[in-house]
Amino acid sequence: MSVLFLDTFAGISGDMFLGMLIDLGVPLEVITAGLEKLPVTGYRLRQERTERQHIGACKIVVEHAEQHHHRTWRQIDAMLADCPLNPAVIGLARRIFRRIGEAEAKIHDRPLEEVHFHEVGAVDSIVDIVGAAIGLHHLSPARVICAPLPLTRGTVDCAHGSFPLPAPATLEILRGLPTVGDAATVELVTPTGAAIAAEIARFGDLPAMTLDRVGYGSGDRQLSDRPNLLRGLLGVADDPWEGETDRVATLECHLDDANPEWLGALMERLLKAGALDVGFAPLQMKKNRPGVRLTVVAEPHSAAMLARHILRESTAGGVRCLESRRFKLRRDIRSVNTPLGEVLVKLFYDGQCLVRLSPEFESCRDLADRSGRSLPEIYRLAERSAEDLFPVKG
Structure with missing residues (x-):
């Protein structure tokens, strides 16, 4: 299984990602x-060698x-939807723009359809994002893994004025994703770079793999403490499982005298x-x-706390705990x-x-209540x- 690892020691931007893909071949x-x-x-798009x-x-x-050029999210999405590129490429580009648009909508407290892109609506950003989708589709790694992104302090100038770092859109895009603090006072992670990483990758450490190629994409600045580069490591993973894994704790106990x-x-x-x-299963017990049988699946760091809940709020006198590896599909x-x-x-x-x-379910039920339509009808509309936007391949 081919794996692309994004080594983000100096952050990530759209042009750095595109340069890295070209350097990878x-x-x-x-x-x-x-x-x-x-x-x-x-x-005109051109590449050059730099150091x-x-x-x-x-x-x-x-x-x-x-x-x-101030384009709206709606204009860009409609432009991409009508483009005769490969559907997988268009789908990825639309999702990246939508992720940025949703962040801007949240920050400016307005509907997604009314969001105006400034820097991200300019030609160079459109080229970076659509070019990234084209290049990634050509490279076709089975999995992309990204190191936690470095967030800095300072300010950045943009169309709306001077903003604090990390840029508000970058923070909104990265909510729920791993980040690390960085002592630099310049922008290392741009909204475009954050959206690309968030859309294509899961976050984690460098996996065990046989290394094939290494590529470097350059940013604009000369940093004083490190090379301003995005490094991509392309190889073949030793693990045959192509999905995600993590560790979970399974808590279990048998109860024969519990009030339902x-x-x-x-x-x-x-x-x-x-x-x-959390699940219950019927048992035929002694006498x-x-x-x-009470079974609880939890993150390992929560096991002791949840076991305490079970012991204090049920008739259990003890709780068994087993930590194991879990194979799972990535969920978004x-x-x-x-x-x-x-x-x-x-x-x-x-x-x-x-x-x-x-x-x-909850979202569909709320819309069914608001619209007066049946829940199955809402499900069918949501799927269509x-x-x-999200073509299923499997």
């Missing part, structure tokens, strides 16, 4: 041929006359306290007593627009392959609306 002609299918003109602290790298330059009302309340308490799953939750309103869908990925999507 994606022909520039593949990128430019795909970009020519966009209704965007007046620019950052004596390390050779690929620098991508977008030459254009346009300075700040207490058990219902205990399930709610355990889930609220952070349990990943011919009917009983219940995204919003889609239906004719009746917005709903959330859960996306399940095997590596980079979307194998299943499922409307989110998600098909174009």
